[in-house]
Amino acid sequence: MRNIPTVLIVEDEPAIAELISVNLRHNGFTPIWAEDGTAAQRELDAVLPDVILLDWMLPGQSGLQLARRWRQDARSKGVPIIMLTARSDEPDKVAGLDAGADDYITKPFSTQEMLARIRAVLRRRAPEHSGESVSIGALMLDPTTHRVSYAGQPLKLGPTEFKLLHHLMRHAERVHSRAQLLDKVWGDHVYIEERTVDVHVKRLREALGEAAAMVETVRGAGYRLTTQGSSQK
Numbered sequence: 001m002r003n004i005p006t007v008l009i010v011e012d013e014p015a016i017a018e019l020i021s022v023n024l025r026h027n028g029f030t031p032i033w034a035e036d037g038t039a040a041q042r043e044l045d046a047v048l049p050d051v052i053l054l055d056w057m058l059p060g061q062s063g064l065q066l067a068r069r070w071r072q073d074a075r076s077k078g079v080p081i082i083m084l085t086a087r088s089d090e091p092d093k094v095a096g097l098d099a100g101a102d103d104y105i106t107k108p109f110s111t112q113e114m115l116a117r118i119r120a121v122l123r124r125r126a127p128e129h130s131g132e133s134v135s136i137g138a139l140m141l142d143p144t145t146h147r148v149s150y151a152g153q154p155l156k157l158g159p160t161e162f163k164l165l166h167h168l169m170r171h172a173e174r175v176h177s178r179a180q181l182l183d184k185v186w187g188d189h190v191y192i193e194e195r196t197v198d199v200h201v202k203r204l205r206e207a208l209g210e211a212a213a214m215v216e217t218v219r220g221a222g223y224r225l226t227t228q229g230s231s232q233k
Contacts, residue, residue, distance in 0.1 A: 005122060006030045008049035010040040010066065011084065012058050020053065021075070023111045029118070037061035044076055051118050056085035056096065061066065063100045071100030071158075078159055080121035084109075097199040102160055104233050117215040120186065125159050135167040137227040141169055150211040168225035177222040197223075 007029050011017040014035075023029035032049060034040035036059050043049070052070070056063040063083055070076040083101040096104050102121050133142040139153040143166060148155045157165065164185050168176070176184075178194040186196075189194060201223055205212035216224050 004028065004030050005050040005118075006032060006047070007118065008043055008052045008088060010037070010052065010058065010063070011055045012033075013055075020114070024113070027115055037058075037066050040066065040183075044070070048076065048079055050079070051121055052079055052081045053114075053118075054081050054083055054101070056083055064095065067096070067099040074156070077156065080124070080159060082117055082121060094199065097148045097196060098202075102158070103196075121159075123165050124186070125175055134166065136169050136172050136214070136225060139144060139169070139208075139214060141166055150208065152211060155207055155209065157207045158203065160200050161207055164204055165201055165208075165225075168223070172225050172227070175221045175224045176217045180222070199201065 001214045005028075007024055009017050009020050009024075009031055011020070011033070012035050017033045017035070021033060024031040034043050038060065038103055040052075040054075053062045055146065058066070061069075061083070065080050067083070070079065070081065081100060081112055082103045082105060083096040084105050084107060085096070086107045103117050104126070105117060130195060133140060133144075135141075139148075140150075141148045141162075146162060148157055148162065166179065167181070167184050178197040180192065181197050201215060201217075205215055208215065214227065216227055218224055
């Protein structure tokens, strides 16, 4: 990661974008502003940012559409996306997370909340270097190179899914509650809701493909990673 993280702000209201930019600059970030999806794509094609602050309501393509597109692009798939929106209902939050957002900020928000969320997704994006490669059955994870494979085939995981899988593999067969996963994977990020864990587990299973059954739901308790599920459909 670069010493000065770059934040792409995709926001069509100049006053809000300028306020965010000023606060980011004062706190050690380099802001780049794009007023719509076309301008944002142009910036992404030039240089990948470290984080994207993406407004839900934009002229032309919506923030949801942009998030889905960038998550499907191998080049931008790993860039953390924080959705900015006035929509505060849980279904809307889930829709944003399902579209590929890593986090969600409801307007109006404080500068400190925004900075905390940005720092949190940057921490989650950084590969874990605690220990050597982990293998559970045919599933292998190398925290140093940030690579995951199943039966010798490479898998592509987003930064949060990688950290979630790393934790589950290091504690295989143990049941983890959503609260425990929030503490261990998201750390001191107090704004994350437990429902977010379910969304990222779903995304992790999709990325694991044939190995998805290894991530089990333990009804009423949480999740665990087990070799017993590796041969299940």
